[in-house]
Amino acid sequence: NFATIPGICLDAAPRQIVQATELSGLPGTGIYSGNGLSATGLFNPAVAGVGTHLLQYIFKSSVGCSDTATQTITVWPRPVAQFSVDNPTCVSQAVTLRDASSAGFGGVAVWNWNFGDGTNSTTFNATPIFHTYATLGNKTITLDVKTDSGCSSLPISKSINIHPLPVADFNVPAVCMPAGLANFTNTSTISDGSQGQLSYTWQFG
Numbered sequence: 001n002f003a004t005i006p007g008i009c010l011d012a013a014p015r016q017i018v019q020a021t022e023l024s025g026l027p028g029t030g031i032y033s034g035n036g037l038s039a040t041g042l043f044n045p046a047v048a049g050v051g052t053h054l055l056q057y058i059f060k061s062s063v064g065c066s067d068t069a070t071q072t073i074t075v076w077p078r079p080v081a082q083f084s085v086d087n088p089t090c091v092s093q094a095v096t097l098r099d100a101s102s103a104g105f106g107g108v109a110v111w112n113w114n115f116g117d118g119t120n121s122t123t124f125n126a127t128p129i130f131h132t133y134a135t136l137g138n139k140t141i142t143l144d145v146k147t148d149s150g151c152s153s154l155p156i157s158k159s160i161n162i163h164p165l166p167v168a169d170f171n172v173p174a175v176c177m178p179a180g181l182a183n184f185t186n187t188s189t190i191s192d193g194s195q196g197q198l199s200y201t202w203q204f205g
Contacts, residue, residue, distance in 0.1 A: 002057050002069035008045045009076050009151035017041040020057035020069065028061035036075075045075045077104035081145045081153040089160050094130040101126075101145045101153070110146040115139065116159075133162045136191075166190040166198055 003019040017037065020030060032041045034055035036048025043055070052074045060066040079101060086096035101108050113121045115131050116139035123129065133139060139162055144155040171185040188198060 002055075002071040005055070005071055005073045007074040007076050007149065008043070009147075009149060010045050010050055010078050011152050012045055012150075014042050014044040017043050017055065017073075019071065022059045022067075026059075026061045026065075028059055030057055030059045032057055043073065048073075048075050050075050050077045076106070076147075076149055076151050078151055079103045079108055079145050079147050079153040081143045081156045083141075083143050083156070083158070085141070085158060085160050088163070089133075090163050090165055091133055091136050092165065094132050095160070095162075097129040097131065097141065097143075099126045099128075099143075101143070103147045105151070106147045106149045108145045109148040112144050112146075114142040116141050136162050136164055138162075164191040166195075 001021050001023050003021075005017065005019050008015055017032060018041070020032070020041070022028065022030060030041075031039050032055065033039070035053045036044045036046075037055050038044075052072050054070055054072055056068060056070050058066055058068045082100040082102070084098045084100060086098065089095050097113070099111060101111070108126065109124065111123045111126070113123070113129060115121070115133075117133055117135065119131075121129065121131075138159050140157050140159045142155050142157040145153045167189050169187045169189070171187060173182050173184060175182045182204075184202070186200065188200070189195060190198065
């Protein structure tokens, strides 16, 4: 007899097949065969690969009589972790991370985020993640996911550069009437020295 075998993830450890039995109680030896399956019944999903595989169990009694039973096992694929980062990526402002992972089989159930600044988060839905960085510079964000079948993805990492915020400032002139001419001097700064790339909007009240 060869009972139904539950599916297994591609990334799972090898599993001992225990669903095959000889029903009449005769002395003898059972031998397994099939893709990714050893003669003793140890199934390695990484060797077999993704898909449904036919396994065979042959039991030979001590006097040479034999019978054969077959069963299938399905190897589920790894999910694929993926995400995007929305601009702006500025210090002290929330950066938006949008999940784009795919399950391959079933659905994604767990998202493990590493934000690259010493903090982590585990979430259980695919809604956007908002994370605020307190320091400037390059940050490497890493995501791995797990499906509702227990299959785990390989991690995916993306590097982002957290930029400084500009500091708006100007000098207030003395204004003489009736001409009312006012010459304002812009003194805005940004810590990375990119003042030449700033744009300005003035409101004169």
